[in-house]
Amino acid sequence: METFKSLLVILLSSVLVNNYVLSRFLGICPFLGVSKKLGQAVGMGISVTAVMLLASAITWPIQYLILDNLGLGYMQTIVFILVIAALVQMLEVMLKKFSPALHKALGVYLPLITTNCAVLGVAINNITDGYGFLESIVSSLGCGLGFLLAMVLFAGLRSRIDESEVPKQFRGLAVTLIAASFISLAFMGLAGIVDNLFV
């Protein structure tokens, strides 16, 4: 029960409190780039979640079984980038073969994710936070869902912005960044909520 509770805390805190986009400011590029339409945003969010899960499932053993044993902890970043990029490429090939429909929906986003900092960030943070294997899987699931949540929220907001009359000086990227900062501020309000949820 205690482990379940701690896993739930990790999941919720990585979705809400330590949201990768809105609190840690990682993965801003797809957050701003692919959030124009809700459908695309959801596709990107799901792709990122899948890749994050897969990436932390692979990088955790690599860190503890290979790098730490050889005293090569400092090679973490390079090795992780290498592994994640290859992994995403492989995922794309597999998707193309086994699920063309899914590939059509998510395929365009996969190359974007290969060197996404949010994915790399999850893999590295799992190690720095000292998570075990299961914990790091749960945390990466949470991070992916958090990314999805941020994307969906922001896509909704952007479609509202598109319809509204924005002063000329703020049109385009300016108003988008301001809107992003407001969501980010709103998410700051969730800090501390998870820790007190299960007391």
Added chain:
Amino acid sequence: MLDVMIDILTALGVVVAIGLFMGILLAVVSHFFGMEESQKLKQIRECLPGINCGACGFKGCDDYAAALAEGNTKPNLCVPGAEDTATALGTLLGVEVEAPKDVVAFVHCNGNCTATSKKAEYDGISTCRAASMLYGGPDACRFGCLGFGDCAAACPTEAICVRDGIAHVDTTRCIGCGVCTGVCPKNIISMVPQETKTVVMCNNKDKGADARKVCKNACIGCKKCEKTCPHGAIQVINHLAVIDYEKCTGCGACVAGCPTGCLKSVSFPDFAEKEA
């Protein structure tokens, strides 16, 4: 010193090993899983002529092949490849096809340097598109060939050349892709059936007197051909003779009677001969 070297070499070795492993894994995965689809695409691509003319309406042969592989389009859209390509694609994809009709490009203008004059000197960018934007171009006739050769530049088989101020299509080289019809700002090039016998060498839709004023070879819309034609194949629409190619037998009665000589008997080379 030796310790440092060993450390560096271990790091190097590990990264190279992981990279190699991942590379091999990727190669294996793409070999076993990525094969089937690209094979089909490759076969389709081999059937197409590969000159990227765009007559099919796609961005090029690769794009068309991709659309065919997904089954989104018909296999008879390739004009240069004609019947052979269509049948080859049909057998490959297992569908029935109708062969595309053989057509050639024809320039409906005979306003050469001796027949027409210029209304202004034009000094700008020497393309038909640019020239036509400036008061319809420097030529006296607002319908005629400008002679800067946009069509010649666009032609994938170099079948068009500009001679004596107007574009000519070398019908032995024309593959019937229709790219030139799209780039001509005056729309004077059209695709005519390969078995066409008689053509109108003018595009001037002004009244007879106005047309005559700007070009000696213009169609003046006198309707003589309309009356002469024993098969009812010619109609004058908007002061311009228009031939119904299906009714025309090529008897030549209209050509003999035309006062300005804007009608011409032609015989385009057969596609079968062309390949031989």
